[in-house]
Amino acid sequence: MRLKIFIYQLLILAFIIILWEFSSKAVPKVFLAPASVVFPLLVDIWLTNLDIYTHLYTTGFEILLSFGLATACGLLLGFILGTWRLLRDTYEPILSALYAVPSVVWYPLLLLFLGLDVASKIAFAFILSFFPITLTTMQGVSNVDKVLVKAAYSMGASKLTVFYKVVLPASLPIILSGISTGLALCVTGVIVGEMLGGIRGLGVLIASAATLFETAHYFVYTIIVIVIALLVNQIGKLFERLSWRS
């Protein structure tokens, strides 16, 4: 069954690549570089152009750092708001409203304050993923079935024990799904940030290839981003599988 699905997925992928190859014949080269040019170029860049590793390293560093910071801050604030009713009722509307603002509007300000290099990307990706992590953690913690808590109290558990033996494990699946969403948003934030203005990174490469109409290069970098996104998605799923619910 799984093998069958895998084969079908490969077939779809092959179909897309063939469609891509043929449709690129029908439009000017600037619009669509054919697969037969893009894949050899990808191999060539990978093997001969060592610069790509610097850019990859920068992008990876930005993703990891922003994700780490957003997770740490989001979990902390989410736990506090989740356990403390008054604070939650006070700040939840503000957080939700801020979350609804398209984060990209903050980016010019971040560039101004933090400059064109990595700091502004990290801050931008942080803003993007901090909110969903905080809000899901808060919801996970505050929605724990009350009777589970009551049962623990009836067995003599202290508040602290209830938190780490009941509330934490009970909300873990939701918290982990929030973290997984946050990770995906960090990748988006970093790439978008780099594309909108930066010095190093995959997004910078994509933006400059696009501006210079180097369509084949543009596709090569885009494929690399897709591969990173798929990898990150798998890591996110791994996070979710850590919980007892699966």
Add this chain to the structure above:
Amino acid sequence: MTTHLIEVRNVTKIYGSGSKSVVALQNVNFEVRENEFFTIIGPSGCGKSTLLNLIAGLDKPSSGEIVIDGKKVDGPNPELMAVVFQEYALYNWRTVLSNVEFGLEIRGVSKVERREKALNYIKLVGLSGFEDKYPFQLSGGMKQRVALARALALETKVLLMDEPFGALDEQTRLILGMELTRIWEETKKTIVFVTHSLSEAAYLSDRILVMSARPGRVKKIIEVDIPRPRDPNSDEVNRVKAMVWDEIKDESKRMMEVAL
């Protein structure tokens, strides 16, 4: 000589304040004897679960007091009483064994000893062989057996049960009722059992407290002196059921009128 293990004295519970306040319980007085199977029955919304929560120390009365084994209740006391909830309240990330060990773990009982006790009570509720299953792999009746084993493992004098079989189908209820009787006889506990089922009350209890509709008050306490083992379909049990129904039907009607 019968001694009163639990004394509920003039207990009133009011929720909310001002014009929106609701009197859930008003001047409730009764005693539960040692080793007794004591049932509280009443129309839904009469405050019977509230009353059980107060006895369990999970909530505080607005006035009055509850004394158990000579001590005033002012919080949960897992050395003295264990609680079983209608919703099972099992921890899904723990196995059956680990769920049953939970209370002992909090008490600080050593690993070896709590394992031994847990296995013992899992056997008593008839779940041997399921120790390593997770709650979501079990049926409702089995889940409630786990919750019962967890409460029994605390080895308390008092067992408080809040509509424990309320979410189960009738056959499972009957079977669990029979087993609860057996366990109660073996462990010599004092059980306070909240239910809305007339059959359960008549078939299981030594005494039945019938509560009035809101505000919850003691309407009547009915002695059930049918010898055990009882047949749930016998004439005696049906007669008690009819007596309870006589007391409760007007209250249920009143409650429905309030709701409408």
